[in-house]
Amino acid sequence: MDTGTHVVMGVALSGLALADPVTANPTTYTAIVAAVMLGSQAPDIDTVLKLRNNAVYIRNHRGVTHSVPAVLLWPIAITAVLYMLLPTMNVLHVWLWAFLAVFLHVFVDIFNAYGTQALRPFSNQWVALGVINTFDPFIFIAHCIGIAAWALGANPVVTFSVMYIIIIGYYIVRFGVQNAIKTAVAHTLQDEEFVIVAPTMRFWYWRIAARSKTHYYVGRAYGRSITIYDKFPIEPIPKTPIVKAALADPNLSAFTAFSSIYRWDISELENGLTEVRLIDLRYRSNERYPFVAIAHVTDDAEVVSSYTGWIYKEDKLQHKLLIGAGNAPKPLQKMTKRLFKAQKN
Numbered sequence: 001m002d003t004g005t006h007v008v009m010g011v012a013l014s015g016l017a018l019a020d021p022v023t024a025n026p027t028t029y030t031a032i033v034a035a036v037m038l039g040s041q042a043p044d045i046d047t048v049l050k051l052r053n054n055a056v057y058i059r060n061h062r063g064v065t066h067s068v069p070a071v072l073l074w075p076i077a078i079t080a081v082l083y084m085l086l087p088t089m090n091v092l093h094v095w096l097w098a099f100l101a102v103f104l105h106v107f108v109d110i111f112n113a114y115g116t117q118a119l120r121p122f123s124n125q126w127v128a129l130g131v132i133n134t135f136d137p138f139i140f141i142a143h144c145i146g147i148a149a150w151a152l153g154a155n156p157v158v159t160f161s162v163m164y165i166i167i168i169g170y171y172i173v174r175f176g177v178q179n180a181i182k183t184a185v186a187h188t189l190q191d192e193e194f195v196i197v198a199p200t201m202r203f204w205y206w207r208i209a210a211r212s213k214t215h216y217y218v219g220r221a222y223g224r225s226i227t228i229y230d231k232f233p234i235e236p237i238p239k240t241p242i243v244k245a246a247l248a249d250p251n252l253s254a255f256t257a258f259s260s261i262y263r264w265d266i267s268e269l270e271n272g273l274t275e276v277r278l279i280d281l282r283y284r285s286n287e288r289y290p291f292v293a294i295a296h297v298t299d300d301a302e303v304v305s306s307y308t309g310w311i312y313k314e315d316k317l318q319h320k321l322l323i324g325a326g327n328a329p330k331p332l333q334k335m336t337k338r339l340f341k342a343q344k345n
């Protein structure tokens with residue numbers, strides 16, 4: 001889920017914690033509030049990897065920080081820090097609430113289309129059930145209403161208990177809608193082998209990406225009404241030295257490790273370089289596919305520049321590729337800048 005939703009979930013847990021008798025001790029309750037707020041955010045500390053580059057972020061976000069060992073270690077670390085600040089707190093109960101907050105964070109992330117590697121170290125497979133959007137207005141607003149009711153004097157334990165019962169019902173309904181859409185996709189395509197039905201912020205709108213033996217399909221669903229926008233033939237990517245060099249690049253290898261359904265495009269540029277572009281089919285938006293990985297490669301199979309991430313304008317992409325060329329050897333940097341300027345002119 002998004003950061004804002006994790007914050008309001010932490011506040012809700014602070015209210016539910018009042019059901020615990022130990023919260024009669026102000027020091028312990030203060031520690032529990034701090035523990036659930038920290039635990040609700042801790043697994044997303046890997047967001048700082050964005051500061052390094054997109055390839056590292058894509059490979060690692062929701063990875064080890066959401067793994068089984070992390071779910072066990074985060075509460076211990078949080079409790080240890082709080083114990084140093086509040087040594088008279090009830091250590092066991094603070095740890096239990098911290099554990100609940102961390103577990104709930106990882107658990108709800110599983111229901112997004114992005115998913116997590118929650119099964120590490122037993123499996124590196126991404127667990128993504130794809131029934132709840134990363135930001136779900138219903139879930140966020142339900143928490144805000146519960147928090148407002150608490151602020152106005154409602155019993156927080158009762159309020160948030162009822163709220164979570166309603167949200168559980170909402171999840172069940174979302175699963176039902178997703179299954180109905182998958183059935184509708186099967187009736188529409190009839191030859192599909194793999195289907196991704198991903199949620200959006202709007203309840204009835206879902207994104208569709210599917211693969212048959214011969215084609216990729218991209219579309220959307222509104223309820224059980226299926227609309228297919230694009231159909232691409234499935235063709236094996238050439239195994240040339242240029243392509244092999246591109247796929248070995250960190251940006252493209254991160255993309256292929258993350259993306260479950262994508263197509264490729266190889267083109268000769270006017271500047272003499274070969275562009276290898278991988279296009280994720282899951283995120284069609286405004287008739288574009290913004291999540292891509294691109295490498296520009298010389299005839300000698302040297303990657304001049306590369307990039308992976310979300311791009312909505314081609315000129316911005318070219319600028320990113322120019323910046324990426326700064327990591328290449330000096331001769332290649334100079335050549336790339338020269339070719340880029342020539343291409344703009």
